[in-house]
Amino acid sequence: MTMTVESGVLLRDMISEAAKVGLALSCSPYWWGLTIGGMISTGAHGSSTWVGSYVHDYVIGLRIVTPASADEGYARVRLLDNNHPDLKATKLSLRVLGIISQVHLATQATTLGKEHEFGDIVWYPYQRKALYRHDDRVSSNVSGDGLNDLIGLRSFSIPDIELARASEDTQEVTGDAFGKCIRAKVQTSEFKIAGFGFTNDGNLFTGYPVVGYQNRLQSSGNCINSSLGDLTTACIWDSRIKGNFIYNSAISLPLSKVKKFIEDVQKLRDLVPQAFCTLELQNGIEIRSRSALTPRLFEDIIEEVEQMAVFKYGGLPHWGKNCNVAFIGAINKFKHANEFLKVKERYDPSGLFSSKWTNQILGLDQSGVTIVKDGCALDGLCICSDDSHCAPEKGYVCRPGRIYTNARVCTRISSNQFIDI
Ligand SMILES: Cc1cc2nc3c(=O)[nH]c(=O)nc-3n(C[C@H](O)[C@H](O)[C@H](O)COP(=O)(O)OP(=O)(O)OC[C@H]3O[C@@H](n4cnc5c(N)ncnc54)[C@H](O)[C@@H]3O)c2cc1C
Incomplete structure (x- = not known):
């Protein structure tokens, strides 16, 4: 079954409309x-090893507006169906081909039966625990009105968000790793008791399994309704307030390499367990709680895990959520990159929809994706090669990684501490 969606429609509205006609x-x-x-345009995805994990896997056609000559009215509308040779390029277009104005999706009816279609694993290395989530399709006549209102995507009062950030900052400044670990453990326990935001009937969590329609269980985000005017509540990552410190690097690893990667991270965890208190690894690899702008406790560990995933294990960066470092050499990991660039040349030969940044990540601008300046490694703009790329005045200097020794990371030293190099 198919549906047509205007490109600016929110995921929330799209899945709720789809549900009305029995699609998910x-x-x-x-x-x-x-x-x-x-x-x-950025290859966003859910979590599954099945085909269908990426949203663009469902796209069977689209309408895209590309630049054109004055004779053509400066714009050309192209309609692409599933057999069109350019469809693959236009699906994950990084915007450089033009503006997608409409998308045709083929979705599967909710009545199809499959097992463990959706899987999600969050690994809490410090706690030596992993949280598995398995979603199975059930027949649509199985009763249940489950709802996912993921805690992290709810609205919170702004003073509460700012207080949480202030306490986190204090722990950072005072080097209170113990406090951070306690806080992370308490939070995980609270989330577990609260069913991570799941309710069985839309109100109360009484236990698993939670049964309901996929449009109510997969995506959520009630903080999108936060009061914008008076700013009394907000999403915790809202950049207009000094909110929670959140950063996700998202890198997909080939399944064949996941085991070795996990073993390396375990070795690192065993060396510096506290460094992993607030670090969560989810599925492929989404590193949460990355530092940026200012050095954080265990900056080096976060940088090492990231460089390990991208360079040692050849991970692919999510195009919509990474720092510059993850994009170094990324385009060379895609064997059909040249085909994509040919479509780009045909659709937008004058580069109207390109920028220096898109040219850099597509390998068209030889200056590369990194920006080298003081403190650049802390912001993911570069891999450090000099102490000035870290924050030497705050004790952060550039050193090799501990397990992945090819990594170069900003390590915190103090005058009475020896670092192995
Ligand atoms: C809180 C949060 C949670 C997230 N969770 C996930 C997750 O679970 N999984 C995941 O994969 N990703 C996740 N992401 C990342 C997200 O999927 C990407 O950042 C996505 O690109 C954002 O979509 P947007 O509609 O906000 O697009 P924008 O941020 O507005 O645009 C992203 C890019 O797409 C281009 N673009 C937008 N619309 C069009 C169009 N019509 N035609 C051509 N180009 C276009 C823009 O120019 C830009 O380059 C999350 C992001 C946030 C903020």
Whole structure:
């Protein structure tokens, strides 16, 4: 069954409209404040090893507006169906081909039966625990009105968000790793008791399994309704307030390499367990709690895990959520990159929809994706090669990684501490 969606429609509205006619996207991002155009342009995904994990896997056609000559009215509308040779390029277009204005999706009816279609694993290395989530399709006549209102995507009062950030900052400044670990453990326990935001009937969590329609269980994000005017409540990552410190690097690893990667991270965890208190690894690899702008406790560990995933294990960066470092050499990991560039040349030969940044990540601008300046490694703009790329005045200097020794990371030293190099 198919549906047609205007590209600016929010994921929230799209899945709820689809549900009305008995359709569901089995895998979609957790946050529903994304548009269909933005999602497919950056390759956004849910979590599954099945085909159908990426939102663009469901796209069977689209309408894209590309630049054109004055004779053509400066714009050319192209309609692409499933047999069109350019469809693959236009699906994950990084915006450089033009503006997608409409998307045709083929979704599967919710009545199809499959097992463990959706899987999600969150690994808490410090706690030596992993949280498994398995979603199975059931027949649509199985009763249940489950709802996912993921805690992290709810609205919170701004003073509460700012207080949480202030306490986190204090722990950072005072080097209170113990406090951070306690806080992370308490939070995980609270989330577990609260069913991570799941309720069985839309109100109360009484236990698993939670049964309901996929459009109510996969994506959520009630903070999108936060009061914008008076700013009394907000999403915890809202940049207008000094909110929670959140950063996700998202890198997909080939399944064949996941085991070795996990073993390396375990070795690192065993060396510096406290460094992993607030670090969560989810599925492929989404590193949460990355530092940026200012050095954080265990900056080096976060940088090492990231460089390990990208360079040692050849991970592919999510195009919509990474720092510059993850994009170094990324385009060379895609064997059909040249085909994509040929479509780009045909659709937008003058580069109207390109920028220095898109040229850099597509390998068209030889200056590369990194920006080298003081402190650049702390912001993911470069891999450090000099202490000035870290924050030497705060004790952060550039050193090799501990397990992946090819990594170069900003390590915190103090005058009475020896570092192995
Ligand atoms: C809280 C949060 C949670 C997230 N969770 C996930 C997740 O679970 N899984 C995941 O994969 N990703 C996730 N993401 C990342 C997200 O999927 C990407 O950042 C996505 O690109 C954002 O979509 P948007 O509609 O906000 O697009 P924008 O941020 O507005 O745009 C992203 C890019 O797409 C281009 N673009 C947008 N619309 C069009 C169009 N119509 N035609 C051509 N180009 C277009 C823009 O120019 C830009 O380059 C999350 C992001 C946030 C903020």
